[in-house]
Amino acid sequence: MKKEFKYAYIQKQIIPSAYAVIPIQSKAVQYGLGVFTGIRGNWNPKTKNLYIFRLEDHYKRLVDASNITGLKFDYSYPEFKKIITNLIKKNRAKEDIYIRVTIYSASTQLTPRFENDDDDMAIYMISLQDYFNTNEGLNVGISSWRRIDDDMISTKAKITGGYSNSALAKTEALKNGYDEAIFLNRDGKVCEATGANIFGIKNGIIFTPPLSSNNLDGITRRSMIEIFKKEMRLEVREEEIDRSALYTFDELFLTGTAAKIAWIKAVDRRIIGNDKEGKITQKIRLFFSEITLGNIKKYQKWITKIY
Ligand SMILES: Cc1ncc(COP(=O)(O)O)c(C=O)c1O
Structure with missing residues (x-):
């Protein structure tokens, strides 16, 4: 059910998902320093198009999360939208998808603190129908x-x-x-x-x-x-x-x-x-x-x- 798509975005590039990895020393791994959002794209078989739900609201919540934590997120909305659109097109997604965007601390220094210079945005996509089996309740x-x-x-x-x-x-x-x-x-x-x-x-x-x-x-x-x-x-x-x-x-x-x-x-x-x-x-x-x-x-x- 959860097919991962071939390409992901990390360090300002679209690359094969298998290479989109971060070091074990990073604060994201060691201290869980990151903020994320999950976005849905819904495939409409009638219009043969993919529709992303409330993309700008997800962007705004990430901006808020950046202000709350101090994680750097300096993309404008048009830039963010372009990256998401390009990644979806590169993956040729024509099905229901779930897009995971994470702003994470790539810093490998020891101190558990935010506001590091090397914060980054990583994005991957999976195919996702229903998360819960809701037929039964x-x-x-x-x-x-x-x-x-x-x-x-x-x-x-x-x-x-x-x-x-x-x-x-x-x-x-x-x-x-x-x-x-x-x-x-x-x-x-x-x-x-x-x-x-x-x-x-x-x-x-x-x-x-x-x-x-x-x-x-x-x-x-x-x-x-x-x-x-x-x-x-x-x-x-x-x-x-x-x-x-x-x-x-x-x-x-x-x-x-x-x-x-x-x-x-x-x-x-x-x-x-x-x-x-x-x-x-x-x-x-x-x-x-x-x-x-x-x-x-x-x-x-x-x-x-x-x-
Ligand atoms: C703890 C928590 N509450 C609520 C939600 C639902 O939020 P949204 O409707 O923005 O996906 C999520 C999912 O993202 C969540 O992780």
Whole structure:
């Protein structure tokens, strides 16, 4: 399923992926000093074109991440877009893809600090259909690992080293027979999954944890909020969610670039709603899929056409 494409981008060049490597001494390897984003390209078989979803928003989140950490990212948006487009074309991608962009510390000096001179951007691509098997719905469990607080490691930048927190929770969840973990934050409130945001629906009202809950400002999350409000005319409440409230939602789902919109069947073995994908979840999932395929004119503002 996860075919890696032949070419990658590193040190300002497109080269064969096999040669796109970094030294073991680098701070990226030793201390996890890097920030990344994952971007989707969706292949539309009807129009025979590839559509990148919200590329400029991914760029802006990387700029923010650079400001937060001190990792150098001095590309303009047109330059960034050109590099991504050139890499996709070089790989002749004509399928659903996932593009991983990482700004990393290439420095091999010993001190664990940001603001080194030799920061670099590396990009690779894989073929990616669904990250979660969503036919059945997800069985999720509340993690015994709490989400990192934003004043420990920024949760607004996707910091590579910070994903150890996700890895601990995901490993525990899989060992316990779940598909995915849900983090609570230090205050005991619902935060997010290991690589996706969370939404609940109760009596037709949409709930999601606020950005102050140590979750990522997900681009899919933002898209959901806009579509729910403007398109479906539903009330959206960004407010703290208690653990026990999670068990009582009519519908629950995760959102993310890799995750897409994935419905949750059970939390801690308690069935959510009527054990099926909820109606509102299904409606937004289908509509969102059309948007990402470039089929909805009004939302072409979110799309970058490749060919
Ligand atoms: C921790 C975390 N939360 C949420 C998300 C979803 O964010 P986005 O919709 O921008 O992909 C991701 C995935 O990138 C993530 O890693």
